[in-house]
Amino acid sequence: MSDVRAILHCDLDAFYASVEQRDHSEYRGKPVIVGGAPGERGVVMAASYEARAFGVRSAMPLRTAALLCPDAIFVPGDRDAYVTASEQVMALFRERTPLVEPISLDEAFLDVTATEHLFGDRESMARAIKREVRERCGLVISVGVATNKLCAKIGSDLRKPDGLVVVAPGGEAAFLAPLAIERLWGVGVRTRELLAGWGITTIGALAAFDREALETRLGEFGVAIWERAHGIDDGSVTPSEDYVPKSVGHSHTFFENTLDTRTIESTLLRLSEGVGQRLRDQALLGRTITLTLRVAPFETRTRQRTLADATNDDQRIFHVARDLLREALAEDREGGHISPVRLVGVTASGLVGGEQLKLFEVARHNRLNAALDAVRARFGDEALDRASAKSLKERRRFSGHKSR
Ligand SMILES: [Mg+2]
Structure with a gap:
C-alpha cells in the first residue's frame, strides 16, 4: 500500500439556506436569507447563492442584508432540520x-x-x-x-x-503557490498586512522567502506558516463518534399562519412521531418534552414538562406536547390575545441511553465492515479506539442520567 495519504475535505454549500430551499420548493431559485426578519437586530446565519449575488454575506446585520436585497425571503432558521440533515x-x-x-x-x-x-x-x-x-x-x-x-x-x-x-501527490506546493496568502491557515488580517509589507502576497512568495529570516522576524509562527506554504501538514484526521445530540426535535412552519387547533394538533402528532423515531434510531430516551410555538411574525414561546420516566414513545410524546399546546392556547384565550401560529415544534431533551455506538451500528453494513478491517490493517485498532474511547466517556455521562 502506498504511504501517500488520501484526505478529503467535504463542505456543504450554503448549508442552512440549501436545506431551506430543499424543504420549501417555493424558495428555490430565489434569494433566501437565514437568521430572522429583515428588521431584526440579528445577523445573517446563511445566504443562498441567489442572495450572495446581491452582496449578502454571513454575519452581516440583517438590516444591511435587507437593504442590499429587499426582495429576499427571510427565514428564522430551523436548527433541528439542519442537525438532521447533518446527521x-x-x-x-x-x-x-x-x-x-x-x-x-x-x-x-x-x-x-x-x-x-x-x-x-x-x-x-x-x-x-x-x-x-x-x-x-x-x-x-x-x-x-x-x-x-x-x-x-x-x-x-x-x-x-x-x-x-x-491536488495530486507531490503537487501540493505548486497548487498553493498562485493562491492569495490569506488562504493559508493562521494568516489573518494582521499577518497578511505584515507580509504584504515584505512584498509577500501569494503563498508561493512566502514559500520562496528565506526560512531563517522568517524565523528571526516571526519566531516559531514564521516557521509554521513557511512549512504550510510548502504544502507540508502532518495533522491527522481524528475520528469522533457520531454527533451525540443534546436534544432531538422537529418543527414545522405553516405555509399560512393558522388558528385551527385541529391542524396544529395533527401536525404535532406527525412531529412527535418523527422525534420518537429518531430517539429509537439512536437508542435514546427523552425525559423532557418541549413545545415550541412561534406566533406571527417572529415571537417564540416554549413550554416544557419533565416526565417521571424517560420515553421514546410517539404517543407519549404527542400527548405531553398536545397538553402543553392546549394549556398555551387556553392561557391565550383567557388573556384575550390569540395570535395565529406560524410554527410549531416538539423537542425531547434530557436524553438518556445511547448504548449503541453509532459507528458500529453502521458497521453492520457489509462494505463498512470491509472498511473497518482495512483501517485496522493499516493503522491498528488504535485508530478506532480513539473514536470509541470518546464515546465511552459520553455513555458514562449518560448512565449518570444527566442531561447535557
Ligand atoms: Mg459549508
Missing part, C-alpha cells in the same frame, strides 16, 4: 471510512487512505460522495482531495459551489 450526511461519509472528523454541522475531514482501494481511487470516491449527497440528502457539496488536511481544505473552497479540486 444524514455524516452517516453517508462513514459508509466510506470510519475516519471522519466533523468540523461543524456542514464540514468534515475524511481519511480514505486505507479504504480507497475498496471504492476506486480517491477522485472517484470524491465524485461518488458528491453524487450520493445530492441523491440521498438533496444537498450540494464541494470536495477537496489531497495528501493532507491543509490542501484538501483549501481545495474544497476554491470552486464552490459544487466544486471538486484534486
